[in-house]
Amino acid sequence: MKILHLSTWEERCGIATYTRQLVDALNGLGIENEVYPVNRVKLSYASLKEIEDHYLAFCERAHEFDLIHIQHEHGFFHGSYPFNVSIKIFNLILSNLKKTRKPVLVTFHTDPAFLNIEAAPVEVDSGEVASVGASTVSVAPGLKDKLIAAIRKKVAQLRWNINISKFFKKDSLFTAISHSKKSRLQLVKSGFDVGAIKILVHAFPERDTDFQEEDICSIKKEIGLPRESIVLSIFGFVSKYKGYEVAIKALSNLPSDFVLAIIGGPHPEAKEKALDDVFRTIEILSLEEPEIAKRVFITGYVETEELNKFHRATDICLAPYLPSSISASGALTWALTSGKPVVASNIPAFRELNQKANCLRLFQPTAHRELAWHVQRLTRDKHEQQALVKNAAAYVQAHSWRTTAKDTYSLYKAALEKR
Structure with a gap:
């Protein structure tokens, strides 16, 4: 069986890591894999015609393979152009792949983006309102802004239905893969047939656990953390939706021996000022x-060996994500394989995971005081810490990349039987 994959590849990108782990596991099953790379840096300097040609070349390569597997993230397809171009290019890809009569599987790592179009808060000079210690504050959007957002959302949904949803019908050669029941429902609401969607839980990395046996005090000294501190940590690319402001505000509500380690740096292709917002919150x-x-430590990008040291020094991992369109979190899979308990925000993806695994202590998104309360309670409750870690380990073992590769192979065989 020969599979052609479309994904970011061999770069600092969560989906590139996901694809590498999937391909390695599929190779172990004797499946022949080739990855057609999405080079986001190159595409960001490409004209619309060049972007189209890049993906048409991919579609031409598809004739040589038994099946095509696409990793979908909206930002992969529009280069430096607006979001609607992403839909146009993705339609171009699906239309040309349809002509090959080859089965196509698409793993959706985020929900259709238009589902989250809302009127944004308006920033005004703080002098116009009460003094809040900042130059600007956000105020709720007005009726006009809400109306405009509703129209934009409807137009985007119509564009998605016309260009994308039509391919994912029960008896077609196109299959959508989602990481959760919540994301499956979002795809259904966006126009996909129920029968065209399969759920595959986001797999977990297999980590060498030797780091969990190293002396904590020595590790803290080596990486520059206070010896007697209680360490909270957040791992992954620094993005706004991961809730760093919530974590830092929670830290200010905790005793002075608590510190926060932000393990990671900005994504190379990020256009947001997430790290600058972290510094602004601290200021x-x-x-x-x-x-x-002095209680917040920011590492920048780290390799696995350095991550292991920080996870060994960690007392509690945090995932204080804001509401977003993610279907799962690669960063959370690393937290759950750290051997440390995890406190996470009660967003749909994490709530669904916890319903199955009971491996998280959840708090309401943005509720920094509640987060601080949960951290203090968990710090004192060694029994709950052990239970969360044990439950996480069991769930991780049941959803390894080897298991996921076997499940993916089953989907491949089912798709090929449709031909």
Whole structure:
């Protein structure tokens, strides 16, 4: 069986890592794999015609393979052009793959983006409202902004239905893969047939656990953390939706021996100012609590060996994500394989995971005081810590990449039987 994959590849990208782990596991089953790389840096300098040609070349290669597997993230397809171009290019890909009469599987790593179009808060000069220790504040959008957002959402949904949803019908050669029941429902709401969607849980990395036996005090000293500190950590690319502001505000509500390690740096292709927002939050809180800056440690990008050291030094992993369109979190899979308990926000993807595995202590998104309360309770409750870690280990073992590769292979065989 020969599979052609479309994905980011061999770069600092969560989906590139996901694809590498999937391909390695499929290779172990004797499946022949080739990856057609999505080079986001190159495409960001490409004209629309060049982007189209890049993906048409991929479609031409598809004739040589038994099946095509696409990793979908909206940002892969529009280069430096607006979001609607992503839909146009993805339609171009699906239309040309349909002509090959080859089965096509698409793993959707985020829900259709238009489902989250809302009127954004408006930033105004803080002098126009109460003094809040910042130059600007956000106020709720007005009726006009909400109306415009609703129209944009409807137009985007119509564009998606016309260009994308039509391919994913029960008896077609196109199959959608989602990581959760919540994301499956979002795809159904976007126009996909129920019978064209399969659920594959996001797999977990297989980590060498030797790091969990190293002396914690020595590790803390080596990586520059206070010896007697209680370490909270967040791992992954620094993105706004991961809730760093929530974590830092929670830290300010915790005793001074608690510290926060932000393990990671900005994504190379990120256009947001997430890391700058982290510094801004620290600056604002420092006006009332000058010592807060000394309690936050930011590593920048780290390799696995360095991550292992920080996870060994960690007491509790945090995943304080804001509501977003993610179907799963690669960063959370690393937290759950760390051997440490995890406190996460109660967003749909994490809530669904916890319903199955009971491996997280959940708090309401953005509720920093509640997060601080949960952290303190969990710090004192060694029994719950052990239970969360044990439950996480069992769930991780049941959803390894080897298991996921076998499940993926079953989907491949089922898709080929449709021909």
